[in-house]
Amino acid sequence: MRFTRLRLNGFKSFVDPTDLLIHEGLTGVVGPNGCGKSNLLEALRWVMGENRPSAMRGGGMEDVIFAGAATRPARNFAEVSLTIDNSERLAPAGFNDLDQLDITRRITRDAGSAYKANTKDVRARDVQMLFADASTGSHSPALVRQGQISELINAKPKNRRRILEEAAGISGLYQRRHEAELKLAATEQNLLRVEDVVENLA
Ligand code: ATP
Numbered sequence: 395m396r397f398t399r400l401r402l403n404g405f406k407s408f409v410d411p412t413d414l415l416i417h418e419g420l421t422g423v424v425g426p427n428g429c430g431k432s433n434l435l436e437a438l439r440w441v442m443g444e445n446r447p448s449a450m451r452g453g454g455m456e457d458v459i460f461a462g463a464a465t466r467p468a469r470n471f472a473e474v475s476l477t478i479d480n481s482e483r484l485a486p487a488g489f490n491d492l493d494q495l496d497i498t499r500r501i502t503r504d505a506g507s508a509y510k511a512n513t514k515d516v517r518a519r520d521v522q523m524l525f526a527d528a529s530t531g532s533h534s535p536a537l538v539r540q541g542q543i544s545e546l547i548n549a550k551p552k553n554r555r556r557i558l559e560e561a562a563g564i565s566g567l568y569q570r571r572h573e574a575e576l577k578l579a580a581t582e583q584n585l586l587r588v589e590d591v592v593e594n595l596a
Contacts, residue, residue, distance in 0.1 A: 395484045395495075395528055397438075399477040404469040405440070406433040409460040432540065439537055441474040441499045443509075443522035449539070456503055473500040489524055497521055519569070526566035 397416050402408035407430045414423075414434060423431050436450050440458060447455050462468035478485070478495040485495055489511055498510040499521070509521050546554070559565050 395482075396479040397476060398479050398494075399475075400434065400438060400441075401473075401475040401477070402434075402437050403474075404460045404472040405437050405458055405474050406430070406460065406472075408433065408437070409463075409466055409469060435537055435539075437474045438476065441476045441497060441521075442525045443499075443518050445518070455501060455507070459501060459503060471500055471502040473498060484528070486524060486527055488520070497524070523566050523569070526560075526569070527563060 396418075399416060400414040401411065402414075403411045423434060425431055432451075436444075436458075440450060444450065445455070447453060447457060450458050452458060459472040460466075460469040475496050475498040478497065479493075480490065480495045481493045483490055489495055492512060496510075496512050499507055500510075501507045507518065509516050509518055511521070511524075546557070556565070
């Protein structure tokens with residue numbers, strides 16, 4: 395899967411619809427301080443399902459919505475779309491029916507986030523899993539935040555291990571294990587109820 399375009403609309407400083415075309419060989423984005431370079435990286439992280447406002451340098455998730463400027467009113471929503479070349483059909487089942495995959499996340503004030511894969515509504519979890527299984531995602535070590543290198547140097551071994559697990563593409567397994575454990579606990583409760591009922595009938 396190759397990312398080919400990042401489209402921003404109302405996201406942070408990108409108030410007007412803006413396309414970043416990700417051609418092969420793109421290795422850097424340069425521009426004056428404060429022009430929005432880090433916002434581009436944050437948009438990429440956000441559309442892949444990032445849910446920590448701190449990772450977006452904000453206090454709440456709605457802080458990603460354009461907050462207004464001297465000449466422009468604030469917007470009511472922000473939307474980011476990531477276009478993925480899926481011509482080699484590497485996307486997982488459920489996302490794999492077209493040559494091009496557009497993942498869109500939209501946040502509306504007081505209404506939270508919604509995700510789409512092409513035109514179909516999908517859950518945040520589905521999008522997070524899609525990218526985690528592709529060894530990328532909002533926590534990917536390929537996306538290096540400002541200050542992250544010094545954090546890494548000072549990190550505890552357990553946190554450093556997470557980075558290796560992300561790179562190995564196994565981090566999605568933690569979420570699946572957690573979900574399996576919840577199902578197991580619910581099933582054990584159901585079995586106890588069944589035993590109670592059987593005892594009462596005996
Ligand atoms: P530097 O080179 O200094 O790191 P940069 O090019 O990475 O800068 P960013 O940090 O991406 O720049 O962008 C910062 C700009 O984004 C600031 O001008 C800030 O006011 C603007 N900005 C951030 N959030 C919002 C928002 N919600 N609404 C409007 N503008 C915003």
